[in-house]
Amino acid sequence: MSVKQALLALLEQGPRYGYQLRTEFEQRTGSTWPLNVGQVYTTLTRLERDGLVEADGADGEGHVVYRVTDAGRDEVAAWFTTPVARTQPPRDELAIKLALAVTTPGVDVGTVIQQQRSATMAALQDYTRLKREGDLDLAWGLVLDSLVFSAEAEIRWLDHCEARLRRAALERPTPVATNVETPEVAR
Template sequence: MSVKMGLLALLADGPQYGYQLRAEFEGRTGSTWPLNVGQVYTTLARLERDHLVEPAGSEEGRVLYRITDAGQDEVAAWFLTPVIRTQPARDELAIKLAFAVTVSGVDVGAVIQRQRTATMAALQDYTRLKRQDHDLAWTLVLDAMVFQTEAEIRWLDHCEARLRRAATERRVVATPAEDTADKETSR
């Protein structure tokens, strides 16, 4: 969906060749999602089939594509339609932690810390990229990566805090007599 709409949005600015579209798509997103040329041409073929783009001449065997009125409407509608987040993509990390806390013998603390270190290293990489000068479009894509990665670290912190609290509560429930004795000696 994002490739199709991305190419269509690029064509809304004026006719372009397939190879130009690929370069523009990658340029604006910092090559975060690389496209292969085949993907670009299959997508253009589908857009043409749906009457959203049309050929506008050719040069040295390359076809120039131009957006149709229907295509313009489609792009305008895309920008104004929110991206739906209610159907989350399968998240391997969330699944892994759900199993780590329920399967016996797993050191959940180590799972969390190891992941946090790896995610922090990724966040450092994105931040290093941010320190270089980039155009606005790529900066915004980078910021999206930064905020998503940060959210994962915050979630891991949250998981750790929840686990610690649960462990403390279990200890209090398991040893009520010892707990009282402790309080008495400290008095």
């Protein structure tokens, strides 16, 4: 996750200290990706080392306040204008699990799919409940929509897997979608 760029983008709106940065980050993203304050300070130290931010003294209560440098501003601008890389897909446990399930004798793939679909649907219902419950601010609303759309995509993909498996089971003499009674024979 781009904590570094996100903090820089927040600092571009004015000097802040670590705890403030954490609070603002979580406000805008609905605490979907919790940040601990230690992580914020480690990142700030690294940003300072790279000349992207500089410490700007302390406020009345002794918090060290950081401000963005010109190099930091350039970095933020570059972040906003560069697409997020899709070349290296993030590791997807579910895709890996299904790929192994269809190739491992004795696994009931149909049940794997069904259980996952129920679980993902339950998550989707939770997200939708959050949307229903009140006036979300725009930023958090969009993050929530992103979670909604990816859960939906996962369910569509599971439906698709199920349909593919059924077709494969019909086309082949030995069913793959259901539990094979004697794995030895299948080998």
